[in-house]
Amino acid sequence: MTQSTRERADLDFLAGKRMRRTRQTGWSRAMVQETDLTSRDLILPLFILEGENQREKIATMPGVERLSIDLAIEVAKEARDLGIPALALFPCTQNDRRTEDGRESYNPDNLMCQALRAIKKAVPDIGLIADVALDPYTSHGHDGLMDGEIILNDESVAVLIKQALNQAAAGADIIAPSDMMDGRIGALREALDAEGYENVILLSYAAKFASAFYGPFRDAVGSGARLKGDKKTYQLEPFNREEALREVEQDLLEAADWVMVKPGMAYLDIVREVKDRFEVPVFAYQVSGEYAQIEFAAAAGALDRDGAMMESLIAFKRAGCSGILTYFALDAAKKIRG
Numbered sequence: 001m002t003q004s005t006r007e008r009a010d011l012d013f014l015a016g017k018r019m020r021r022t023r024q025t026g027w028s029r030a031m032v033q034e035t036d037l038t039s040r041d042l043i044l045p046l047f048i049l050e051g052e053n054q055r056e057k058i059a060t061m062p063g064v065e066r067l068s069i070d071l072a073i074e075v076a077k078e079a080r081d082l083g084i085p086a087l088a089l090f091p092c093t094q095n096d097r098r099t100e101d102g103r104e105s106y107n108p109d110n111l112m113c114q115a116l117r118a119i120k121k122a123v124p125d126i127g128l129i130a131d132v133a134l135d136p137y138t139s140h141g142h143d144g145l146m147d148g149e150i151i152l153n154d155e156s157v158a159v160l161i162k163q164a165l166n167q168a169a170a171g172a173d174i175i176a177p178s179d180m181m182d183g184r185i186g187a188l189r190e191a192l193d194a195e196g197y198e199n200v201i202l203l204s205y206a207a208k209f210a211s212a213f214y215g216p217f218r219d220a221v222g223s224g225a226r227l228k229g230d231k232k233t234y235q236l237e238p239f240n241r242e243e244a245l246r247e248v249e250q251d252l253l254e255a256a257d258w259v260m261v262k263p264g265m266a267y268l269d270i271v272r273e274v275k276d277r278f279e280v281p282v283f284a285y286q287v288s289g290e291y292a293q294i295e296f297a298a299a300a301g302a303l304d305r306d307g308a309m310m311e312s313l314i315a316f317k318r319a320g321c322s323g324i325l326t327y328f329a330l331d332a333a334k335k336i337r338g
């Protein structure tokens with residue numbers, strides 16, 4: 001504190017200014033609350049499994065399960081009834097369908113498309129977000145095609161386009177590319193428009209960092225054990241803020257409707273800066289490792305689970321998020337409902 005700041009604080013205090021006056025009661029705190037959290041802010045990710053009446057626990061994500069489509073429909077109804085506006089679907093592709101070239105991604109009858117069609121039919125009034133990236137479909141677990149050790153860019157984008165058109169045809173309302181290849185937003189927009197999907201929303205995972213916090217997700221979709229190396233030649237370096245902003249700017253120039261920052265909590269500085277700088281809807285993904293952190297710490301008795309859950313989600317809103325992809329979506333929505 002500089003000398004003059006201290007002097008001003010002393011003067012303010014003498015003049016009768018007390019910050020705690022406002023905080024005395026619940027109602028006075030409520031009157032000055034600056035942000036809020038509603039079920040409209042929450043997006044529920046769902047892991048889809050083949051078969052019927054199937055559910056599988058995910059050891060690294062306590063409380064989250066992979067669900068067959070019939071069970072996912074029941075959860076979709078519950079989410080809708082709680083006021084959650086959208087689901088983000090992730091397929092746990094059958095192992096024998098994972099190949100070097102990820103061709104299952106554009107099979108019109110793949111698990112993802114089956115889920116999109118069935119949920120759209122059963123619960124038409126909830127938005128469906130389809131993740132675009134090849135990692136659930138490749139034998140090497142990378143988001144793009146490989147040539148030796150290299151992740152190919154333009155060749156990957158060509159396949160991602162086929163994947164996205166396949167998802168749009170199956171009923172995806174929002175296409176969310178999470179692959180971080182260059183040029184994919186513009187290419188996807190052009191391809192979607194050419195095929196008559198000009199109303200499909202593009203939500204770009206624009207600032208996606210190469211993160212250790214994706215670990216449990218990779219277990220959930222079965223890509224983790226396969227993954228050779230890391231994703232640092234396409235995902236962002238956690239040291240870099242300016243590069244993240246350039247990624248966002250580029251995707252907006254290529255006609256992304258909305259942008260996403262990922263992971264969430266460790267990157268809320270990026271969320272705020274994107275919001276202030278570009279004034280577009282910004283979403284953030286509270287990723288699997290962030291969820292696991294809270295769940296495991298709570299299970300060990302280290303913190304109050306619901307308190308930590310709500311506080312973490314409020315932080316996203318305070319940072320400027322329009323919405324949060326979170327595995328807590330159902331529980332948080334219930335808590336908000338009281």
Ligand code: PBG
Nearest residue numbers: 133135178213214217287288289
């Ligand atoms: C894959 C993808 C990942 C996540 C969403 N889509 C993982 C990765 O890039 O390796 C992570 C979500 C989470 O951790 O909850 N394209």
